[in-house]
Amino acid sequence: MSHTQDKSSALGQGVVIFVYLTVLTLLEFFVAVTFQSVSILVVIAIIKAALVMYYYMHVYKLNDASEGDEHSYEYKTGTNRLGLWLFLLSDAFVFAGLMVVRVNLLGFTRPHLNQTLGLVVTAVLLISSFFMNRGETAMAHGDKKAFMNNTMITFILGLSFFFGVVFVEWRLAAEEGLIASFGNPSVGPMGAVFYMMTGMHAFHVLTGLIFLAVVWNNARKGLYSAEKHWGVEAAAVYWHFVDLVWIFFYPALYLIGKLVN
Amino acid sequence: MKKFVSSALLKGLLWQFIGILVGGGIVEIFRVILPDSEPFGPFGFSEPAWVLGGFLSAIFFLVGTGVTGDWIKWARGIDTPEHHEEHYSGWEKYVNVSLDHKVIGIQYTIVALALISIGGLFALIFRTELAASGLQFLVTDMKLFGQNGPQLYNTLMSLHGMIMIVSILLGISGIINYVVPLLLGAQDMAFPRMNAFSFWIAVPAAVLLLMSLFLGGFDTGWTAYPPLSAKAPVGMQMFFLGVFVAGWSSILGALNVIVTVVRMRAKGMNAMRMPIFVWAAVATSIIAMTATQLIGLSFQLVMFQRLLGMGFFDPAKGGNPVLFQHLFWFYSHPAVYVFILPGLGVISELLPVFARKPLFGYRWIAMSSLGIALVGFLVWAHHMFTSGMNEYLRVPFMYSTLLVAIPTGVKFFSWVATLWKGKISTPTPMLFVLGGIVVFLLGGLTGPPNATVSTDLHLHDTYFIVGHFHDTIFGGFVFPFFAALYYWFPKATGRRMNETLGKIHFWLMTPSFFVLTFGMMYIGLLGMRRRIADYDPALGFDSTHLVLTVAGYLIATSVLIFIYNFFNSIKNGEKAEGNVWNSRSPEWQVPSPMPMHNYDQPFEVVGEPYDYGLEGSKYVEFAAPVADKHK
Numbered sequence: 001m002s003h004t005q006d007k008s009s010a011l012g013q014g015v016v017i018f019v020y021l022t023v024l025t026l027l028e029f030f031v032a033v034t035f036q037s038v039s040i041l042v043v044i045a046i047i048k049a050a051l052v053m054y055y056y057m058h059v060y061k062l063n064d065a066s067e068g069d070e071h072s073y074e075y076k077t078g079t080n081r082l083g084l085w086l087f088l089l090s091d092a093f094v095f096a097g098l099m100v101v102r103v104n105l106l107g108f109t110r111p112h113l114n115q116t117l118g119l120v121v122t123a124v125l126l127i128s129s130f131f132m133n134r135g136e137t138a139m140a141h142g143d144k145k146a147f148m149n150n151t152m153i154t155f156i157l158g159l160s161f162f163f164g165v166v167f168v169e170w171r172l173a174a175e176e177g178l179i180a181s182f183g184n185p186s187v188g189p190m191g192a193v194f195y196m197m198t199g200m201h202a203f204h205v206l207t208g209l210i211f212l213a214v215v216w217n218n219a220r221k222g223l224y225s226a227e228k229h230w231g232v233e234a235a236a237v238y239w240h241f242v243d244l245v246w247i248f249f250y251p252a253l254y255l256i257g258k259l260v261n
Numbered sequence: 262m263k264k265f266v267s268s269a270l271l272k273g274l275l276w277q278f279i280g281i282l283v284g285g286g287i288v289e290i291f292r293v294i295l296p297d298s299e300p301f302g303p304f305g306f307s308e309p310a311w312v313l314g315g316f317l318s319a320i321f322f323l324v325g326t327g328v329t330g331d332w333i334k335w336a337r338g339i340d341t342p343e344h345h346e347e348h349y350s351g352w353e354k355y356v357n358v359s360l361d362h363k364v365i366g367i368q369y370t371i372v373a374l375a376l377i378s379i380g381g382l383f384a385l386i387f388r389t390e391l392a393a394s395g396l397q398f399l400v401t402d403m404k405l406f407g408q409n410g411p412q413l414y415n416t417l418m419s420l421h422g423m424i425m426i427v428s429i430l431l432g433i434s435g436i437i438n439y440v441v442p443l444l445l446g447a448q449d450m451a452f453p454r455m456n457a458f459s460f461w462i463a464v465p466a467a468v469l470l471l472m473s474l475f476l477g478g479f480d481t482g483w484t485a486y487p488p489l490s491a492k493a494p495v496g497m498q499m500f501f502l503g504v505f506v507a508g509w510s511s512i513l514g515a516l517n518v519i520v521t522v523v524r525m526r527a528k529g530m531n532a533m534r535m536p537i538f539v540w541a542a543v544a545t546s547i548i549a550m551t552a553t554q555l556i557g558l559s560f561q562l563v564m565f566q567r568l569l570g571m572g573f574f575d576p577a578k579g580g581n582p583v584l585f586q587h588l589f590w591f592y593s594h595p596a597v598y599v600f601i602l603p604g605l606g607v608i609s610e611l612l613p614v615f616a617r618k619p620l621f622g623y624r625w626i627a628m629s630s631l632g633i634a635l636v637g638f639l640v641w642a643h644h645m646f647t648s649g650m651n652e653y654l655r656v657p658f659m660y661s662t663l664l665v666a667i668p669t670g671v672k673f674f675s676w677v678a679t680l681w682k683g684k685i686s687t688p689t690p691m692l693f694v695l696g697g698i699v700v701f702l703l704g705g706l707t708g709p710p711n712a713t714v715s716t717d718l719h720l721h722d723t724y725f726i727v728g729h730f731h732d733t734i735f736g737g738f739v740f741p742f743f744a745a746l747y748y749w750f751p752k753a754t755g756r757r758m759n760e761t762l763g764k765i766h767f768w769l770m771t772p773s774f775f776v777l778t779f780g781m782m783y784i785g786l787l788g789m790r791r792r793i794a795d796y797d798p799a800l801g802f803d804s805t806h807l808v809l810t811v812a813g814y815l816i817a818t819s820v821l822i823f824i825y826n827f828f829n830s831i832k833n834g835e836k837a838e839g840n841v842w843n844s845r846s847p848e849w850q851v852p853s854p855m856p857m858h859n860y861d862q863p864f865e866v867v868g869e870p871y872d873y874g875l876e877g878s879k880y881v882e883f884a885a886p887v888a889d890k891h892k
Contacts, residue, residue: 070525071343079451079524086516086550093554097588101562101573104584188578192571196562218338231335 007141011134017055018130024048025126029119032255038108041251048247056133056240059085077230084234088241091204095245098197102252105189110257112176113194114169118254121164122246128157129243136236142226144219151216154239155209162205165198190260197249201242208242211235268356269326270464276325277318277465284317285310303407304476308495309568311476315469315502322465328358328457344453347857358461360453363855365460366439367753369431370746372460374824376428376467381817383421387414387794392810394798407477407494414794416478416496423470423483423500426596427507429738430549431463433603434514436745437542439753441518443848444536446527446881448858451520459514463507470503472496482792484589487574487582490563498567501560508557511599515546515553527847527881529866536846536870537626541606544630548637549599552592559588583650590641598637601701601737602630605672607745608694612676613871614844615691616683620871622675632668640665646714647721655714662712669705673698684874689763690842693744696771701736704729707782722792725785728778735774743823750827751841755854756834762826766819773815780809845873845880 005013028044031037053059062085069075135150173179178191187195215235218224224232265271288310292300302308323329331341349357354364355371390399399410408416438460442450450456473479477494490497522543526535562573563585572578574585613620620626642650642658676698687695707729710716720726743766750758784802785791796802840849847864848855862884872878 075524079520082523083452083455083516083520086519090512090516090550090554093551094558097555097558097591100588101584104587105573105579105581187570188572189580192565192573192580196565196571196573214336218336221338223338 007137007143010137010140013055014130014133014137017051017133018126020051021048021126021129022123024051025119025122028251028255032251033115038256041255045248045251049244052129052240052244052247056129057237057244073228073230077233080230080234084237088238091241092245094200095248098193098200099248099252102193102197105193106257108257109190109260110253110255111173111178111190111194112259113254114172115254117164117169117172118250121161121169122250124157124161124164125243125246128154128161129240131157132236132239136232139219139224139229139232140226144222144224147224147232148216148219151212151219155212155216158205158209158212158239162202162209165202165205169198170195194253197253201245201249204242204245208235208239211238264353265356268353269328269358269461270356273322273326273461273464274468277322277468280318280321281311281314283314283321285314288313302495304495308498311495312498312502312564312568315472315499319462319465319469319502319506322468323458323461326358326461328454328461331454344449344858358457360449360457361857362438362442362450362453362456363753363859365456366435366437368460369435369438369463372463372467373428373432373435374827376424376431377820378824379471380421380424380428381820383417383424385813385817387417387421388810388813390414390794391796392807394796394800394803394806396795399794406475411794412478412480415480415482415792416474418792419479419482419500420470420474423504424467425734426483426600427463427467427470427503429600429734430507430511432738432742433545433600434459434510436607436742436749437518437545437603438514440745440749440848441539441542442521442525443752443855443859444539444846445522445525445530446847446860446864447521447525448860450517451524452517455513456517459510459517462513463510466503466507466510468503469499469506473499473503484593485560485563486589487563487566487585488576491566491574498564501564505557505560508553511549512553515549518542518546519550527864527866531866533624533627534866534868534870535627536610537620537623538603538606538610540627541602541609541630544634545599545602545606547631548595548602548634552595552638554592555588556592556596559585559592562588583645583648586645586648586650587642590644591638594641594644595634595637597733597737598633600734602633604697604737604741605701606630607741607748608676608697609672610846611690611694611744611748612679613873614842614846615687615694616680616685617873618679618683619869619873619875620675621678621681622671623869623871625671626675629668629671632671633665636661636665636668643712643717646717659712659714663709666705666709673702673705688747688842689758689760689767690744690748692764692767693740693747696767697736697740697744699736700732700740700771700774703778704732704734704736707732720785722790723785724781724789724791727791728781728785731774731781732778735778746827748842750830750834751837752848752853752855754831754834755836755838755852756830757837757841758826758830758834762822766823766826769822770816770819773812773819777809777812777816780805780812845870847881850881850883 024044024047028041031040031044061081064078131150131153135147135154138146138150173191173194178194179187212235215231218231285306289300289306292307292310300307302310304311306314334341345360347354347359347361349359355368359365387399390397396410399414401409401411403410405413438450438456442448473496476496476499479485479490479493479497479500481490481493481497485497485500522535522539562571565571566573566575572580574580574582576582609620609626640658640662642654643662646655685691707725711720711726711729747758747763750756784805787800787802789796789800789802838853842849847860850864851860860883864881864883866880867882868879870880872880
C-alpha cells in the first residue's frame with residue numbers, strides 16, 4: 001500500500017468529509033419537513049454517496065493497477081479489490097431492485113414512522129462510518145492500537161444501529177399498524193416494503209459486524225501491518241457500502257412522499 | 262467404492278440431509294411452542310419448516326464438503342498455502358473438493374450433462390403424454406407425490422424448464438472454467454476457492470430443485486408468476502430456494518471470470534488480442550453477475566409473501582403482480598443471452614481453425630458480444646405484451662428488442678465471411694459449429710415475429726414460442742456446447758472421442774431437431790397452446806404431435822450415443838496428445854492432457870490470434886521451447 005497522504009492529513013480529511021455528510025443529512029431532513037422536494041433529496045443523496053465512495057471507500061484505488069510480479073501481495077490486493085467492488089456492484093442490484101419495488105408499490109407515499117428515531121439511527125450509522133475511516137487510516141500507518149479502538153467504536157455503533165432498527169423501529173412500526181400484529185405479520189405493500197428494505201439492509205449490517213469482529217480479532221493477533229492489511233481494507237469498504245445503501249434507503253423510507261396511514 | 266463413500270460429494274449430501282432435519286426441526290419446535298398451530302403438514306414438515314430446512318441444507322452441504330474450510334481458517338487468522346497439494350487421482354479428483362480450474366470445469370460439465378439427462382427425461386415423459394390427444398398415462402385418477410396426472414404433467418413441464426436452465430448455466434461455466442485460464446495463460450482463476458465454492462453450491466441447488474418434484478410439485482411453469490405461485494404446493498418453495506442458491510453459483514462464477522480476464526492475462530495480450538471466446542465469456546459474465554440478483558429478489562419476495570403474508574404481489578392487499586414480471590424478466594430475458602453468448606463465442610473461436618482462414622472482423626465480433634449483453638438489459642418487457650402492463654411501454658420495448666438483431670447479424674455476417682473460400686474440413690466439432698449456425702439462424706429469424714407487438718398478441722403462449730426458444734437455445738448453446746466438448750476433449754484427457762459415433766450423433770440429432778421445432782412452430786401458428794397436458798382432437802394436431810414425440814426420442818437417442826462416446830473415450834479413445842486440430846491457440850501448443858499448473862513456461866502474445874494461413878505469422882511465443890522438453 002503506498003502512502004499518498006501522511007497520517008494527520010488523512011485523518012483531517014476524514015473529519016472534513018464527516019462534517020459535509022452531517023450537514024447534508026441535516027439539510028436533507030430540513031428539506032423533507034419543509035418543502036418536500038423529491039429532486040433535491042435525490043441530488044443530496046447522490047452527493048453523499050459520491051463523497052462516501054470517493055473519500056471513505058477510496059474507489060479510485062481501483063486504478064492503482066500495480067504492474068509487475070503476479071505473486072506479490074500488492075498485485076493480489078489489486079485483484080482482490082476488483083473482486084470486492086464487483087461483488088458490491090452485484091449486491092447493489094438487490095438494493096436497486098428493492099428501490100424499484102418501493103417506487104412501484106408506494107409511489108409518492110410513505111409509511112408513518114418515528115422521525116426522531118430515523119434521524120438517530122441514520123446519525124449512528126454515519127458516525128460509525130467516520131470511525132471506520134479513522135480505524136482504516138490508522139492501520140494504513142501501522143497503528144494497531146488506534147485501529148482496534150476505532151473498530152471497536154464502529155462495532156458498537158453498528159450494533160446500536162442494528163438494535164435500533166430491528167428491536168425498536170420494527171416494534172414501533174408494528175404499533176403504527178404497518179403489520180397487523182407480531183404473531184400475525186400479514187401486511188399490505190406499505191408494511192411489506194418497509195420490513196423488506198430495512199430487513200435486507202439489517203442483514204447486511206449483521207454480516208458487516210461479523211466481518212468487523214473477524215478483522216478486530218485478527219488485528220489483536222497482530223496479523224496486519226501498514227503494508228499488508230487487505231482484510232482491514234475489505235471490512236472497511238464493506239462497512240461503508242452498508243452506509244451507502246442507507247444513504248438511499250433513509251430518504252426513500254422516511255422522507256420522500258406523502259404520509260399515509 | 263469405499264473411496265466414493267468417503268468423498269466430499271457424499272459427505273455433503275449427508276450433511277444436506279441433516280441440514281433439512283435441523284432447519285425443519287427448529288421451525289416445528291417453535292410451532293409446537295406457539296399456540297394454535299398444527300405442527301406437521303402433508304409432507305411431514307409444514308411449509309416454513311421446509312423453507313428453513315432447505316435453506317440450511319445448502320449451507321450444511323457446503324460446510325460438509327469442506328469447500329469453506331480455508332475461509333474459516335482465514336477468519337480465525339490461520340494462513341493457508343496458495344495452492345493445495347492434489348490428494349486424489351483419477352476419478353476421485355472429481356468427487357472431492359479441488360481448487361484446480363480444470364478439475365472444476367470438468368465437474369461443472371459432468372453435473373451439467375447429468376442435469377441435461379434428467380431434464381431431457383422429464384421432457385420425454387410429457388412428450389409421450391402429448392403424442393395423442395386425450396390423457397394417456399398422466400390420468401386424473403392417478404396419484405404420485407401428492408399430484409394427479411395433469412398436475413404431474415405441470416410439474417415435469419416446469420422442472421424441465423428450470424433444470425435445463427441450470428444445466429445450461431453449469432455447462433457454460435464448465436467450458437469457461439476449463440478454457441478461459443488456458444487461453445489467457447493464467448495458472449488458475451483469480452479466486453480458486455470461490456471458484457470451487459461456485460461449483461459446489463450448484464449441487465445442493467440441483468437437489469433442492471429436484472426435491473420440489475416430491476413435495477407436491479408446482480404448476481406455474483419455470484416463470485413462477487404470482488398469484489398462481491403464491492398458492493402452489495410446497496414444491497414451489499423448494500423451486501424458489503433451488504433457483505436462489507443456483508443464482509449464487511452463477512453470480513460468483515461470473516465475478517471470478519471478469520476478475521481473471523482483467524488481471525491475469527499473459528504478457529502482450531491486450532484487449533484486441535484476446536481469444537474471441539474470452540470476449541464472449543466476459544460479456545456473458547457481466548449479465549450473470551448483475552441481473553441474476555433480480556430473479557433471486559423476485560423469488561424471495563414471493564417466498565415471503567407465502568410465508569409471512571407480505572402482500573407484494575397480492576392485489577387483494579394492494580400489491581402488484583405485474584411488478585413481479587418486471588423483476589423476473591429483468592434477469593430472465595438477459596439470461597438467454599447468458600446462455601447463448603458463450604456458445605456464439607465457441608462458434609467464432611472454432612470457425613477459423615476449421616476454415617483455415619483469419620476470423621473476419623475480430624473487433625466487430627468482440628464488440629457485438631458486448632452489444633448484445635448491453636442491449637439485453639433493455640428488452641425485458643417484450644415478454645409482457647399481453648400482461649396488462651401500461652400500453653405505452655409496448656412500442657419502446659418492441660424496438661429495443663428488434664435492435665438485438667443488429668449485433669447478432671454482425672456475428673452471422675462475420676461467420677459467413679470467415680467461411681467464404683476457406684479450406685473447410687468437417688470433423689465432428691466443425692459439424693456442430695455449422696449446425697449451430699444454421700439452427701441459431703432459424704431461432705434468430707423466428708424472433709422478430711415474437712418481438713413485434715401486433716404478431717406477438719397472436720403468438721404469445723403458443724407452441725410457436727416453444728419452437729423459437731428451442732431453436733435459439735439449441736443453436737446458441739446445445740450445438741456449440743457439443744462442439745466445444747468434442748474439440749477440447751483431447752486437451753483434457755489426451756484422447757479423442759470416436760469420430761464415427763460423433764458423426765452419428767450429429768446426423769441423428771440435427772434432422773430430428775429440425776422436425777421437432779418446425780412441427781412446434783407449425784402447430785403453434787395454428788393455435789396450439791403451450792403448457793397444457795391435453796388438446797382437442799378436432800384441432801387435427803394428433804399426427805403432428807406424434808411426429809414431434811418420435812423426433813424427441815431420436816434426439817434423446819443421439820444424446821445417449823454422445824454420453825456413451827464421452828465416457829468410453831476417456832479410457833478407450835484414440836490417443837491424441839499433440840495439436841490435434843492444428844490450432845494456433847496457446848493451449849494446443851503444449852502436450853495434452855494439460856499438466857497440473859497449466860503452462861510450464863509462460864508465453865507471450867506476439868501477433869494476432871486468428872491469422873490462419875498467413876505465412877510466418879505467430880500468435881504466441883513460449884519463454885523456452887517446452888515442446889522439446891517433453892519429447
